[in-house]
Amino acid sequence: MREPVDRRHQRILAAVQSRGTARVRDLAAELQVSVVTLRRDVEELAREGRLRRGHGVVHSTLPAQELPGSGTAGPDGDMVAVVVPELHSYLYETLHGARTVLEAAGLRIALRIAPQVAGAERPLVERALADGARGLLLAPRWRTPAVEEADYGWLAALQVPAVLMERRPPAGSALHALDSVCSDHWYGAHLAVEHLVGLGHRRIVFATRDDSPTARNLRASFTRIATEHPLVEEWAWALSSPDAGKDGPYAAHETADVPTLLRKLGATAAVLHGDVDALMAAQRLAENGVRVPEDCSVVAYDDVLAGLGTIPLTAVAPPKTEVGRVAAELLLHRLAGGHGTGSPTVRRVELLPSLTVRGSTGEPITPQR
Missing domain, CATH: 3.40.50.2300 (Response regulator)
Known part of the structure; x- marks a missing residue:
């Protein structure tokens, strides 16, 4: 699914205004768009007076x-x-x-x-x-x-x-x-689990980060909810990516390879924190012949980019x-x-x-x- 232009412009403005000046190539990499697309967007925003262009850089117009x-x-x-x-x-x-x-x-x-x-x-x-x-x-x-x-x-x-x-x-x-x-992240975890259980899923893989208070809160919440839920038969947890908690106590823990965990657990659903890790997991599922959502339902946690995937991801959105x-x-x-x-x-x-x-x-x- 192609990202709406106005949404992409908002992301560009947020990134530039947050730091004052940014390199075009760095912005393109950060926002996961081509340099050509980024330059075209910058030109349009500059014509509107919302950004100032430089040689390979972009400047905010804020005072x-x-x-x-x-x-x-x-x-x-x-x-x-x-x-x-x-x-x-x-x-x-x-x-x-x-x-x-x-x-x-x-x-x-x-x-x-x-x-x-x-x-x-x-x-x-x-x-x-x-x-x-x-x-x-x-x-x-x-x-x-x-x-x-x-x-x-x-x-x-x-x-x-x-x-x-x-x-x-x-x-x-x-x-x-x-x-x-x-945000009440316990409630966010609850929304994800109840949505999947309501669809009939009984075995779920959870993959979270472990490098922020929010990530640690989510891991604890998913653990408690899944353990206590009468309809969750089996569940497993892992770090959502290799850099998701490299400085924390779970650094040596298994990084989530969703297709492998699904097969190991017999699971039909996965919840991943955050959006980029969830989108990449959905790509890996497709590469392994696992259909989303037929073979595996996927829920993202954050909802900043979740709706932009080839298959837009169901997502929990903190306010x-x-x-x-x-x-x-x-x-x-x-x-x-x-x-x-x-x-x-x-x-x-x-x-x-x-x-x-x-x-x-x-x-x-x-x-x-």
Whole structure:
């Protein structure tokens, strides 16, 4: 299925605006389109004034104070910082939800992109605070629990309002009382399992990542739901790709080869986190003569790209944009009410994902035994 042009343009704008400047070839690789297509799209967006072209690069048209690392608060202190990981399209959608609310409130945004190394967020936050940021929206990468715990101390000591997006430290931790907005990923896992069980599937393969709090939450949720569900006869779990958790405790665990796991378990369905891993799994199934959905139903988790496959994938969609919007509203509430003694009650918000049914799921026709 060919991706709609307007959707592709939105992805290009999100990628460029999140970092200020991007190389054309890097963007093409990241967005999984040809360089020729990317250049054609960039030319059209440039004609519309939404991007600026350079020699092999693309520049955002956002004002300088809104670009990564260049935010400078005015004398009225009207800036907040947003810190998200690089190359994370899921959280970029969350960012755009937050941006709408913050800009409507007259606040400028200093976007900081954290590289894929442990501890990358702290210096970015310190720089933003030195530049005058009044508040923070944060989505630390936290590849492992140990990396997460290492950040608790300095985050708890922040002297400005802060809200976590898609991150919720465990009860009793130093960050337990920090404002946060998350998707209810247990409910998302529940939607996927109930959809498949309702179609008649009784043996299911689960393949998740293990390199973020969301991934670890999903793995635990699928394990609990599948174990307790009276209609799930057999299930298996594996890492969804070789790089899905290379720094975590499951690094040596089997990486999901879906056709092999299906045969081993006699399964007729698979749920994979996230979209790229699910799309690649569907391709491998086809290469191995396994028909989707006749021989195997496939559900993706994230729904950023799931609908763009040759067979559009049924997918669980966390409310990405809404998470950002609500997090920004919490931050505004905190800024209006002060910080520290007498400040507004701490809030922990959970938003429910939804399920979009497409062509990759159906009743089991030829169970694999």
